[in-house]
Amino acid sequence: MNLLDTLKWRYATKKFDPTKKVDQKLVDQIIEAAWLAPTSSGLQPFRIIQITNQELKEKIVPIAFNQQQVAEASHLLVFAAWDNYTSHRIDNIYKHTTEGRGQTPDRYKDYTDRLKKAYLNRPSEANFEHAARQAYIAFAFAIAMAAELRIDSTPMEGFDSDALDKLLGLNDMELKSVTILPLGYRDEANDWLVNLKKVRHPKEEFLIEFK
Numbered sequence: 407m408n409l410l411d412t413l414k415w416r417y418a419t420k421k422f423d424p425t426k427k428v429d430q431k432l433v434d435q436i437i438e439a440a441w442l443a444p445t446s447s448g449l450q451p452f453r454i455i456q457i458t459n460q461e462l463k464e465k466i467v468p469i470a471f472n473q474q475q476v477a478e479a480s481h482l483l484v485f486a487a488w489d490n491y492t493s494h495r496i497d498n499i500y501k502h503t504t505e506g507r508g509q510t511p512d513r514y515k516d517y518t519d520r521l522k523k524a525y526l527n528r529p530s531e532a533n534f535e536h537a538a539r540q541a542y543i544a545f546a547f548a549i550a551m552a553a554e555l556r557i558d559s560t561p562m563e564g565f566d567s568d569a570l571d572k573l574l575g576l577n578d579m580e581l582k583s584v585t586i587l588p589l590g591y592r593d594e595a596n597d598w599l600v601n602l603k604k605v606r607h608p609k610e611e612f613l614i615e616f617k
């Protein structure tokens with residue numbers, strides 16, 4: 407199947423079969439797809455938290471406005487962005503880059519100085535929003551990779567991020583949750599959405615062309 411068939415197969419699963427667990431090796435591939443996502447300046451300014459603990463998933467249900475997918479899914483991934491950019495965070499990824507490529511440590515100094523000048527002089531909220539946008543790209547990669555593996559998922563931002571950050575201690579990690587992604591297998595008999603048509607804006611309205 408090609409990517410378009412995969413994207414037509416997936417849907418925002420409303421009901422998972424809680425008895426079906428996803429093989430960790432497959433979840434690792436989903437995480438790897440997110441890890442490979444492009445990010446602005448390569449900063450990769452977010453982390454993924456994987457939750458399989460049932461008690462913890464159940465604690466997140468009320469935080470996610472009682473959306474049961476959170477507890478019924480096999481795995482729950484939380485995408486959490488850096489709460490701000492710092493000199494250390496910028497230097498750290500470029501240290502990995504120069505070491506990984508066998509380059510001199512100052513190879514990207516002019517570039518990172520420019521990044522620091524732009525990012526370290528603006529409010530943390532602007533930096534978090536920028537980091538969160540990078541997390542969304544990886545989120546999309548994870549959704550597509552899950553579908554490629556015929557694993558169901560529900561993209562979700564319907565949750566109280568402050569409450570989730572508190573529960574998971576994300577503030578101490580200088581992170582803020584952005585999105586969550588329950589992963590599992592659909593309960594075909596009980597999911598109201600599974601057989602409904604996928605609806606989008608008409609393509610002729612969606613694409614604006616300048617010829």
Ligand SMILES: Cc1cc2nc3c(=O)[nH]c(=O)nc-3n(C[C@H](O)[C@H](O)[C@H](O)COP(=O)(O)O)c2cc1C
Nearest residue numbers: 416417418419420473560561562563564565585604
């Ligand atoms: C960023 C984002 C947040 C979403 N939040 C939720 C959510 O909290 N709960 C839910 O059931 N679906 C959620 N959705 C799913 C959308 O409603 C769904 O993707 C959209 O209606 C299109 O349907 P499809 O994904 O089945 O093609 C979210 C989707 C995205 C991309």
